[in-house]
Amino acid sequence: MNKLTSVKFLNESFPKTIDVLNSSPVYDAQIKEEKVNLIKKLLKEKDAKIIAHYYTHADVQEVAELTGGNVSDSLEMAKFGANQSSKMLIVAGVRFMGETAKILNPEKKVLMPTLKAECSLDLNCPANDLLEFRKKYPDRQLVVYANTSADVKAMADWVVTSSIAVKLIEYLNKQKIKIIWAPDKHLGGYLNDKTNANMKLWNASCIVHEEFKASSLLKLIKENKDAAVLVHPESPKEVIKLADIVGSTSQLISACKNLPNKKMIVATDNRIFYKMQKAAPTKILIEAPTGGRGATCISCAHCPWMAMNNLDNLIETLVEEKNEIIINEDVRKKAFISTNKMIEFAKTL
Ligand code: 13P
Numbered sequence: 001m002n003k004l005t006s007v008k009f010l011n012e013s014f015p016k017t018i019d020v021l022n023s024s025p026v027y028d029a030q031i032k033e034e035k036v037n038l039i040k041k042l043l044k045e046k047d048a049k050i051i052a053h054y055y056t057h058a059d060v061q062e063v064a065e066l067t068g069g070n071v072s073d074s075l076e077m078a079k080f081g082a083n084q085s086s087k088m089l090i091v092a093g094v095r096f097m098g099e100t101a102k103i104l105n106p107e108k109k110v111l112m113p114t115l116k117a118e119c120s121l122d123l124n125c126p127a128n129d130l131l132e133f134r135k136k137y138p139d140r141q142l143v144v145y146a147n148t149s150a151d152v153k154a155m156a157d158w159v160v161t162s163s164i165a166v167k168l169i170e171y172l173n174k175q176k177i178k179i180i181w182a183p184d185k186h187l188g189g190y191l192n193d194k195t196n197a198n199m200k201l202w203n204a205s206c207i208v209h210e211e212f213k214a215s216s217l218l219k220l221i222k223e224n225k226d227a228a229v230l231v232h233p234e235s236p237k238e239v240i241k242l243a244d245i246v247g248s249t250s251q252l253i254s255a256c257k258n259l260p261n262k263k264m265i266v267a268t269d270n271r272i273f274y275k276m277q278k279a280a281p282t283k284i285l286i287e288a289p290t291g292g293r294g295a296t297c298i299s300c301a302h303c304p305w306m307a308m309n310n311l312d313n314l315i316e317t318l319v320e321e322k323n324e325i326i327i328n329e330d331v332r333k334k335a336f337i338s339t340n341k342m343i344e345f346a347k348t349l
């Protein structure tokens with residue numbers, strides 16, 4: 001059972017407590033136990049494993065952990081899927097994560113609790129438009145973030161996730177390879193600053209991380225001078241500038257555990273607090289402020305698509321074997337090349 005049920009906003013500007021971890025279906029303990037037991041039984045019957053992202057509901061992360069599945073960042077999710085002998089993978093996250101699993105594991109049935117879970121980066125980078133952009137720079141290789149469709153991965157030279165993006169761009173830059181980066185302009189800008197790669201950037205962003213605001217974060221830092229600031233690189237440049245650590249979700253969890261600071265200000269989806277608090281039970285986790293809180297914000301430090309995964313649609317998916325990821329085989333084969341290059345590159349680090 002998850003003991004962390006609420007997260008306090010410690011800064012004066014937002015002196016409220018919200019039920020972060022239980023904001024989608026809250027089950028009575030006995031009902032939840034029944035659902036978890038059913039999922040365990042179904043996973044065995046179907047020879048399936050759950051692969052969940054840190055931004056999904058704590059219930060989903062918990063059941064993945066309890067059943068020998070995986071909860072991790074997008075690179076580790078891809079690696080875990082590729083190392084499984086099970087016949088079926090249930091990917092609880094957003095669509096590109098399910099597609100990555102299918103690209104790497106064509107022989108496995110890959111299902112998702114919902115196929116409606118999108119990603120603003122993927123949605124704002126249609127393959128046809130990217131193809132036109134690419135034509136403008138024929139001397140450049142195309143490196144795409146994993147948060148893209150199979151069609152986009154199929155036309156890319158490389159796929160990469162945030163956890164190894166700096167290393168990959170450094171590696172390519174050393175070989176004087178010129179690059180087009182898509183789709184996240186903030187991550188791309190951060191990579192340009194870190195590596196001097198001078199990549200041409202596609203113009204899209206994550207609706208969740210876009211909400212973090214540097215001015216209110218600075219105020220919060222001043223109120224908590226002893227806190228370390230952990231920032232996901234999908235955040236705006238001015239927010240990244242205030243970070244002690246910039247990294248993927250797994251890297252932020254490690255930093256929370258390993259840094260000596262008692263308090264952590266965290267600029268990423270607040271569902272990460274479930275695993276972060278488990279990894280570092282004595283630390284005080286403070287949410288970085290978003291611009292839209294209390295207003296008309298549709299994200300507010302929480303990915304609305306990741307939130308679509310829950311125990312009920314996990315059960316339905318397993319029972320009916322529905323929401324299967326299907327990718328045209330020509331596209332998949334091409335996407336495999338760029339995606340597998342990422343997996344192989346990660347092994348060299
Ligand atoms: P990570 O690979 O760091 O988990 O990031 C995935 C993502 O979508 C963050 O918004």
Ligand code: SF4
Nearest residue numbers: 094119120206208303
């Ligand atoms: Fe996409 Fe942002 Fe959601 Fe991550 S948090 S899946 S980048 S919309």
